[in-house]
Amino acid sequence: MFEVDHVTRTFGRRKSETAVQALDDVTLDIKSGDRLGIVGESGSGKTTLVRLLAGLDSPTAGEVRFQGARLDRRDPHTLARLRASVQMVFQDPRSSLDPRMKVGQIVTEPLRSRRLRQTGAIPTDPKTRLAEVLDQVGLPAAAAALYPHEFSGGQRQRIAIARALAPNPDILLADEPVSALDVSVRAQVLNLITDLVTTMHLTLVLVSHDLAVIRHLCDQVVVLQHGRIVEQGSADAVYSHPQAAYTKSLLAAVPRLPD
Numbered sequence: 577m578f579e580v581d582h583v584t585r586t587f588g589r590r591k592s593e594t595a596v597q598a599l600d601d602v603t604l605d606i607k608s609g610d611r612l613g614i615v616g617e618s619g620s621g622k623t624t625l626v627r628l629l630a631g632l633d634s635p636t637a638g639e640v641r642f643q644g645a646r647l648d649r650r651d652p653h654t655l656a657r658l659r660a661s662v663q664m665v666f667q668d669p670r671s672s673l674d675p676r677m678k679v680g681q682i683v684t685e686p687l688r689s690r691r692l693r694q695t696g697a698i699p700t701d702p703k704t705r706l707a708e709v710l711d712q713v714g715l716p717a718a719a720a721a722l723y724p725h726e727f728s729g730g731q732r733q734r735i736a737i738a739r740a741l742a743p744n745p746d747i748l749l750a751d752e753p754v755s756a757l758d759v760s761v762r763a764q765v766l767n768l769i770t771d772l773v774t775t776m777h778l779t780l781v782l783v784s785h786d787l788a789v790i791r792h793l794c795d796q797v798v799v800l801q802h803g804r805i806v807e808q809g810s811a812d813a814v815y816s817h818p819q820a821a822y823t824k825s826l827l828a829a830v831p832r833l834p835d
C-alpha cells in the first residue's frame with residue numbers, strides 16, 4: 577500500500593543550525609491489512625510521518641509511494657486516488673471539526689469532493705451514507721442536525737471517525753486519536769476503532785506515545801526516536817524482546833492496560 581523509501585523531512589533552512597530533522601532516512605513498508613503502530617516520545621517525528629502518508633506534506637529527500645506510484649503534491653491524479661482510499665483522524669476533535677457546520681454537513685463533506693467523485697469511489701448517496709456511518713460510530717441519527725459543540729469530547733471524536741469512514745476508505749490514519757479525550761472515554765473510542773478496522777477490513781496506522789494503546793490495537797510496531805526508526809517488527813516481538821535500549825526504556829516507563 578505504502579512504501580516509505582529513505583525519507584527525510586527537514587523543517588527550516590536546510591543547512592542552517594536551526595533546521596530540524598523531523599524524519600531522518602526512514603524506510604518502511606505498509607501492507608494491506610497491517611495494523612501499524614508508530615510510537616515515540618514527543619518530537620520524534622510521528623505526526624510528520626503520518627502527514628506524509630496522508631499527502632499533506634512532502635519529503636525533503638526520498639519518496640513515499642502509494643500503490644506503487646510516487647506521491648507528489650503536484651500530481652492531482654495520484655493524490656485523488658490517495659484521498660479516495662486514505663482518511664485521517666486527528667488528535668483533537670475540537671480543532672478538526674468546523675464549529676460552524678452541522679454534523680451532517682461535516683460527515684458528508686468528503687463525499688462532495690469533485691475529485692473523489694471522479695474516482696468513482698463514492699458509496700451510495702450522501703444521506704444514506706450519513707445514516708450508515710452515524711450508526712456505525714454509535715451516534716443517533718438526530719446528531720446530524722446538531723453542531724459539534726453540542727457533543728462531549730468522546731462523541732466529537734466519533735463524529736470525526738464517522739467523517740473519515742464516510743468515503744469508505746481502505747486505510748485509516750489516526751494520530752493520537754484519544755490523547756485529547758477524557759480518560760474515562762478513551763477505551764470506548766479505542767474499542768470503536770478496533771471494531772471498525774475489523775469489520776471494514778481497514779489498514780490502520782495508529783500514532784501514539786502510549787505503548788499500551790498500541791499494544792491493544794496493532795500487530796506491527798515502529799519505534800521512532802529523533803526522526804529515526806530505532807526498532808520495528810511484530811508487536812509481539814517488540815513487546816517481548818525489545819532490541820533497542822530506547823524501546824526498553826519506553827516499555828519500562830509505561831504501565832500496561834489490563835487484558
Ligand SMILES: Nc1ncnc2c1ncn2[C@@H]1O[C@H](COP(=O)(O)OP(=O)(O)OP(=O)(O)O)[C@@H](O)[C@H]1O
Pocket residue numbers: 587588596597598616617618619620621622623624625785
Ligand atoms: N511545520 C513545522 N515546522 C517546523 N518544525 C516542525 C514542523 N512540524 C514538525 N516540526 C518539528 O519536527 C519535529 C517532529 O515533530 P512531530 O510533530 O512529527 O513530532 P511528534 O512525534 O508527532 O510529537 P508529539 O508526540 O508531540 O505530537 C519536532 O522537533 C517539531 O518541532
Ligand SMILES: [Mg+2]
Pocket residue numbers: 622623624751
Ligand atoms: Mg504528533
